[in-house]
Amino acid sequence: MRHSQFAKLTWFSCITLSLILSGCKDDNNTPDIPATSADPLVGIWQAPAYGQVLDMQADSHQLYQLTSVSCQRIEFDMAHDKLKSSMQVSNDNNSIVNTFTGVKNPGIVMHKQNSLPDLCVNDLTANKGEANYQFDAQQDFEIFWQTFSQYYAFFDIEDVDWDEVFQLANNQISPQTTEAELVDILTQMVEPLQDFHVDVNNEELDIQFSVHRKDNLYDIALQDFMFTQQVELPFEPEQEEAFEIYFENAEQQYREAIGSHFVIDSDIETDDNETLFWATFENNIGYLNVDTMDLNEIGDSDNSVEQNKALLAETLDEVMEYFADVDGVIIDVRYNLGGDDFASTMIVSRFIDKFLHVYSKQARLGDSRTPLQQVIIGSQGSRQFLGPVAVMTSASTSSAAETFAMSMRQRANTTLVGEATAGGFSDGLDKVLPHGTEFSLSNEFYLTPDNEEFEGVGVPVDIEQAFFTLEQREQGIDLGLEKAEAWIMQQQ
Template sequence: MLNTHIKRLSIQNLSRMLSFLLIFLLAGCDSDNSQSSGGAGANTNVNAQAGIWVAPAYGIAVDIRANDFTFYQFTGDYCQIYPIVDLLGIDYERLVASFNVNDDGNILQTTLAGVKVPGIMMEKQNQLPQHCIDNLETAVGDANYEFSARRDFEIFWQTYNELYAFFELEDLNWADVYDQASLDVNDDTSEEELFGIFAQMVTPLRDFHVEIINPVIGFEYTSPSRKTTIDRIALADFLSINDLEAISNEAEYLQFIAYLEEQKDSALSAVFEHVAEGEEIRFNDTQTLVWARMRENVGYLLINTMDDNELGGSESIEENLVQLASMMDQVILDLVGVKALVIDIRYNEGGDDFVSQYIAGRLTNQSFDAYRKQSRVGATRTPLQTVRIEVQGETQYTGPIAVLSSMSTSSAAEVFSLIMHEREMTLAIGEATAGGFSDQLIKILPSGMVYTLSNEIYSNMAGVEFEGFGAPVDVEIDFFTREQREGNIDMGFEEALLLLRNF
């Protein structure tokens, strides 16, 4: 499949991908490249925050000082600096403002300026891990840096060995992976060769949150997903129609992309045939939210992404949330008086949990506990954190809802599905979601290669975990089948209308 092959990236695509991935990176500044706040009085609790804080479940540490700080990433044997404040676009004041220290002064929680919800818990320590003091690794850009394939390999393997949470889903022995892959790594191994070795190592994980990006050589790789996504369905149809075994050149690839978009439009047209007479299909400026009043006085809301940048069109989380609030105000106003609402997240490949939480908060008039999450730490786990949905905005929709999901519904969109399972008067229809809930924990090797892994475990309020399996549905109905597209029908949407009619 397309996403299981190494691809060369254009500079534009690489920049866009790195911007998306690095939003989750932990920022810092070292003593040689200090990034001062330019305003030391921004943090009113700087004395409580000052010191060394460590999060073993994330392999990170931070040294907070009066006017700046340094983030580190570490494994059992290696330690590096995260010099990434400028890449995040988060200044000192905003980041430090997201630090919250408990009354005892021994636990710090940070949302990384609102990106991580409910936040990373860090414990106060007297000093950094010893190897961060004695043997800090050099990195690309340092005067004395030299590429070492063996060092990058050891850090890469150790990071997964210590933090990755889901080896058992594929019954993968990571020690065996080391024994096999290490045979191919030596002093002469190039960056291109090492990239290929890493790709082979993570392919069996079948985890689409596992990615490798080398911005120097322009390679990226994503571990294949476990389920049959819309893209895969369309690809199989495209190959069959054109009597091809695989896509072998750029022209065929572009033809497939055009076919994929055409088929998505075809599938959506089956839904939009139900728009009530005299009503319009409405959408936001970025065309990521689409809504309409359907026949039988049922509302329809298509949410194409949970990515705040894609929804709001800004690089600022705060500005995007303001835009999202305005969008939801308009949706609720336009659909006022509907007797039921269909929310379609079948095309939604995720984004940000805080977006999912906000939208859910516009669909209730009472707060509720939605799900729990924790992280792997060695052979144990961190304490459970409960995520509670708070009522959002001045107006809410509180009537019956049917949520349509598919095997392409991924990441933060799956979190939305998980949340809605805890909402009253809500049905889940379609296919169980993709099964990738964990946030991407993003790391950087000394060579500058970016890699990601899944270290967080999500569960519903009953304690059931869905990583690898996906959020379940109440009524199972296949989506995006060739028969439905050619027949201009949407069986999932039809079932939603039927069930809501008698809800």
């Protein structure tokens, strides 16, 4: 999931846009909503699995971030009318599905409440910049720990005892603990989770922390550089510069190896931002490289979600026209770090001709889970490709690119080639501490239609082949592409 900035809070993500809480009201105490309100969206709505409370009034709204020990107002500049248009109320008016202007798909189910939680009315936690705020390291540490304790879904993957983490970290906190020292403690707490959807960021302190379970392409190149140059970390400045050049050259070797498969003198097409490109290989095989699922990168960060969806749809129309007469297609997401699930599903929709249940989602809810939400895709566009498709993945294929692989796995006449994906599916659930440090965590489960879960291990492949190895780069070959081509030719 990729990262981008917004007012007073950061979109974390690698990979998926994550849901962010917002705020438009300033008054602390919100009255109960009259039962006779004509607008069914007006009311107090709560999503217990996400720690979110929405106070929705006729012409304003306020979002709250909630744990069992704290409630905070979260500021986020979201147009009220756009927020309302992304909320669908149930027939009995007791729940809504909120996509938060299309960012969250499927949307979060929120249930109507009679009033705000007591913590939000009588014991609201002050944020930095608000009246009565005073930095309290112990308070912020406990909010951080409690947030993970209530909402994080995957302590079992790395066998992390969160209660033990509390004791070890709590011993380091004192009234003299500074913001910088606290953030350092927080990063130490979550590092053992090895979850790339867990971030800790503080812009004022210039701290950005994340960690991942599997080696990505940067890690592979770093190890190869250290081996070939016989150097060790930490690098001297000249070694750092030499490695950056080495990594750029390694990426160029990877691109050239792919390019060697293109039909000589054939057209190579790309979208305006060069996030997708497509070409023809020998043996009449189409090739589509999808570099990101982030709609802000595919389109324009100044656009609405719907505007960027329209741009992607136009690009996919061109791709389908280009592939009209090919015998098979290779879709390469080995370098794709994720973005938006709805970008993934839009691509899948061009390779099916009927409704297809591609995966389901649910969130942790205490010791249980929320009800499953099925994601079912129908075909889109005037033309679809229904022939054999080979999807290429690597250990760097992350987040929304993994949901793409999981979805294509449900399609007939499809095979996955390369390496199991990175193993991080949940959207990042974004939070902020009173002193301003922002963090995210994984609270959602993604399941295949057969109820398989791949969090931590990644989507498996049908044909294994290591990617971005030193030997392949030095020889200018791509064994994964060769295996994908061979499989497609066998289907003809």
